[in-house]
Amino acid sequence: MAIEPLTLNRISGVLILSAIVLALIAANSPLAEIYAKVHHAPIRIGLAPYQIDAPLIVWINQGLMTFFFVLVGVEIKQELVAGHLSTLRKAALPAIAALGGMIVPALIYIAFTAFEGDAVRGWAIPMATDIALALALLSLLGNRVPVGLKVFLMALAIFDDLGAVAIIAFFYGEEVHTLPLMLAALTFAAMVGLNRVGQAKPLPLAMLGAILWLALFQSGIEAALAGVLIAAVVPNEAKYDDSNPPLLRIQQLLHPWASLLIVPIFGFFNAGVTIEIETLQNVTGGVSLGVFFGLFLGKQIGVLGATWCAVKLRIGVLPPGVGFRHIYGAGLLAGVGFTMGLFVTALAFDVAALAASARLAILIGSTLSAVVGLAVLRFAQGKHEERISRRQRDAI
Numbered sequence: 001m002a003i004e005p006l007t008l009n010r011i012s013g014v015l016i017l018s019a020i021v022l023a024l025i026a027a028n029s030p031l032a033e034i035y036a037k038v039h040h041a042p043i044r045i046g047l048a049p050y051q052i053d054a055p056l057i058v059w060i061n062q063g064l065m066t067f068f069f070v071l072v073g074v075e076i077k078q079e080l081v082a083g084h085l086s087t088l089r090k091a092a093l094p095a096i097a098a099l100g101g102m103i104v105p106a107l108i109y110i111a112f113t114a115f116e117g118d119a120v121r122g123w124a125i126p127m128a129t130d131i132a133l134a135l136a137l138l139s140l141l142g143n144r145v146p147v148g149l150k151v152f153l154m155a156l157a158i159f160d161d162l163g164a165v166a167i168i169a170f171f172y173g174e175e176v177h178t179l180p181l182m183l184a185a186l187t188f189a190a191m192v193g194l195n196r197v198g199q200a201k202p203l204p205l206a207m208l209g210a211i212l213w214l215a216l217f218q219s220g221i222e223a224a225l226a227g228v229l230i231a232a233v234v235p236n237e238a239k240y241d242d243s244n245p246p247l248l249r250i251q252q253l254l255h256p257w258a259s260l261l262i263v264p265i266f267g268f269f270n271a272g273v274t275i276e277i278e279t280l281q282n283v284t285g286g287v288s289l290g291v292f293f294g295l296f297l298g299k300q301i302g303v304l305g306a307t308w309c310a311v312k313l314r315i316g317v318l319p320p321g322v323g324f325r326h327i328y329g330a331g332l333l334a335g336v337g338f339t340m341g342l343f344v345t346a347l348a349f350d351v352a353a354l355a356a357s358a359r360l361a362i363l364i365g366s367t368l369s370a371v372v373g374l375a376v377l378r379f380a381q382g383k384h385e386e387r388i389s390r391r392q393r394d395a396i
Contacts, residue, residue, distance in 0.1 A: 008255065008256060008259055008260070009132065009135050009136040009139050009259070010136055010139055010140070011259070011260060012132050012133075012136055012259035012260060012263065012264075013132070013133055013136025013137060013139075013140075014136075015259075015260060015263075015264040016132065016133055016136075016263055016264050016267050016338065016339075017133075018264070019264040019265070019267040019268040019271065020267055020268075020271045020338075020363065022268060023035075023267065023268045023269070023270075023271040023272040023273075024271065024272065024273065024275075024363075026272055027272035027273060027274045027275075028274060028275050032274065035272055038056065039055070039056060039057050039269055039272070040055040040056065040057065041055060041056045042054070042055055042056075043055070043056055043059055052214075052217065056269070057269055057270075057346075060265060060266055060269050060270075061224065061266070061270070061343065061346055062217060062222065062223040062224050063213075063223070063224075064262055064265065064266065065224040065227075065262065065266055065343065066213055066223065066224045066226055066227040067227060067254060067257065067258060067262055068224075068227065068258050068262050068263060068266070068339075069165070069224050069225060069226070069227025069228050069231075070227035070228070070230050070231050070250070070254060071227075071231075071250075071251065071254040071255060071258045072131075072161050072165070072227070072228065072231070073227055073228035073229070073230065073231025073232060074231045074234060074247055074250050074251045074254070075158060075251065076158050076161065076162055076228075076231070077231055077232065077234070077236075077247060078247050078248070078251065079155065079158055081236050081247070082236075085155055085158070089316075089317075090155075091155070091159075092310065092315055092316040093152070093307060093310055093311070093315075093316030093317065093318070094152055094155035094156040094158075094159055095155075095159050096306050096307065096309075096310040096315065096316060097152075097156050097159075097302075097303045097306050097307045097310070097327075097331075098155075098156045098157075098159035098160050098163065098303075099159075099163075099306060100301075100302035100303055100305055100306025100307070100309075101127075101129070101156065101160065101298075101299050101302040101303040101306070101331065101334050102127040102128075102160065102163050102302070103302060104294075104298040104299070104301050104302030104305070105126035105127050105294035105295065105298030105299055105302060106123050106124065106126070106127055106294070106298075107298070108126070108290060108293050108294045108297065108298040109122065109123050109125065109126055109290035109291065109293075109294045109298075110123050110290070111290070112286040112287075112289045112290035112293070113286040113287060113290050116285075116286045116287070118349070118351065118354065119285075119286050119287045119290075119354060121348045121349065122287055122290070122291065122344070122345065122348040122349060122354070122358055123290075124164070124167045124168075124171065124172070124344050124348070125290075125291050125294070125337070125341050125344045125345055125348065125358055125362065126290070126291050126294025126295045126298060126299070126335075126337055126341065126362075126365070127160070127163065127164060127167070127294075127337075127340075127344075128160045128161060128163070128164035128337055128340030128341060128344070129156065129157040129160040129161075129299070129333075129334040129335075129336065129337060129340070130157075130336050130337055130338040130339045130340060130341070130366070131154065131157035131158065131160075131161060132258075132259055132263055132339065133336045133338055133339070133366075133370075134153060134157055134333045134334065134336050135150070135153065135154060135157070137333055137336065137370050137373070137374060138150055138153060138333060138377070140374065141374065141377055141378060144377070144378065145326065145377055145380070146319065146320065146321035146322050146326065147319075147321075148318075148319025148320050148321055148322045149319065149321075149322050149326045149329075149330060149377075151319060152319050152322065152327075152330060153330045153333060153334070156303065156330070156334060157334070160334070160340075161340065164340045164344070165225060165228050167344075168222050168225060168343075168344065168347065169221065169222065169225055172222060172344065172347040172348060176219055176220045176221065177218060177219050177220055180215045180216070180217075180218035180219035180220075181215070181216075181219040181220075181221065183211070183215040184212055184215035184216050184219055184221075184226075187208055187211045187212045187215060188212060188229055188233075190208055191205060191208050191209070191212070191229075191230070191233040192233055194208075194233070195233040195234075195235060198235070202246075205230065205233065205234070209226065209230040212226045212229060212230065213226040222347065224343075231250075234246050234247050234250055235247065263339055266339065266342070266343075267338065267339070267342070270342040270343075270345075270346060270359070271338075271342065271359060271363065273356050273359045273360045273363070274356065275360070283357070283360070283361075285357055287354050287357045287358050287361065288357045288358070288360065288361040289361075290361075291341070291357075291358050291361035291362055291365060292361040292364055292365040293365075294365070295335040295336075295337050295341070295361075295362070295365035295366060295369055296332075296335050296365045296368050296369050296372075298335075299331055299332070299334045299335035299337075299369065300328060300331035300332050300334075300335060300369075301331075302331070303327065303330065303331030303334050304324065304327055304328050304331045307324070307327045307331075308324065308327075323380070325376065325380040326377065326380050328376060328380075329373050329374075329376035329377035329380050330373075330377075331373075332369050332370075332372050332373030332376060333369065333370065333373040333374075333377075334369075335365060335366065335368075335369030335370075335373070336366045336369050336370050336373075337362060337365070337366055338362060338363075338366050341358075341362040341366070342359060342362060345358045345359055345362070
C-alpha cells in the first residue's frame, strides 16, 4: 500500500532525526571504533583493472546519493514543466526568496572565515535548505499553516537545491580529467538524443546513466550529480499512455526509498561528529560561527528580506492567506540545512577538524532554526496577515 506524502514526510523526518542522534551516540561511545571502521570500510566493485576501490562513505555520498539527486532532479523538472513553477509569475517569488536565502548566508560565512585560509572553502555549506526535513517539520503543524505557505516553502527549497547542485558542479569538483569528462558529455548527449526521438525507455536510460555516473566519477566531478542529469532526460509524458507519465512514475518509485532509506543512511554516516576538546574549542572558530549564523540568521534575513523587496516592488505576490509573519517562519525553517549542508561539508574540507566543526554547527544551527521556526508558525495565523495578503493580491 502506498504511503500518503504527508505521512511519508513525517516518517522521513523522524528517521532522519533518529539517524543523527544514533550517529552522535555511535561516534561518542564505546562504539566509536566500530563506527569508524564501518565508515571507512573498503569496497571494491568491478573486475581488475576496471574496478573502483573506495571506502563505504564514498559509495554512500557519491553512489547511493545519486538516487537522491535523481529524485531532486525529477521534482525540479516536474514543477518547472507543469507544477507550481511552470510560469514566471508562479516562480518569481520563491525564486527571489531562495536567491536571498543563498546569498546572505554565504556572505555571513565568508565574513567569519575570510582570513582563515582553507576555511573559506565552506562558503556554500549554509546556503541550501533540506527540503525533506523542512516539509516534514511544516507538516507537524497540520492546518495551522496555509496551503500556500507549504507550496512557497517547497518551491523555495527546490530553487535552493537547484542552486546547490550548480555550485557543487562548478566549485567543488576535484582536478578534472579530460577523457572521462568527454565520455560523460557524449553519454549525456546520447541520452538527450533518445529523449528527443521518443525512445528514452527505462533500460537504455539506466545503462547510459550508469556509464554517465562512472565517467563523472573518474573525471573528478561530483558523481552524484549524474542523478540530476539523468532526471533531465526522463520524458515528461508517456509516448502512448499520457495517464501515467514516466516523470511521475519515477518520483513515486524513488520518493519512499529516498525518504525512508537513502537520506537516513546518508545522515547516519555523515553526522557522526566526535565531540572532543578540539571540536569544542573550534565552536568559536570561523567555520562554526559562519555555518551557525549563516543557517540561523542568514536564511531568515535573506528569505524575508528578498520576499519583502519582491512584494513591495510588485515583482511577486504573496500566496493566499500568507503574511510576512508566515514568510519569516518559513525563512527560519529554510535554515534547516542538514542533507545538502553535510554533503557540501564532505566536499569542501579535507581537514578533519574543519569538517567536524562544520557538521556540529550544521546540527546546532538547523535544530535551532527548526525549533524557532515552528514556534513562529505555530502562532503566525491571524486575520491581520490575511487582510495584508488580500490587499497585496488585489494591488497586483
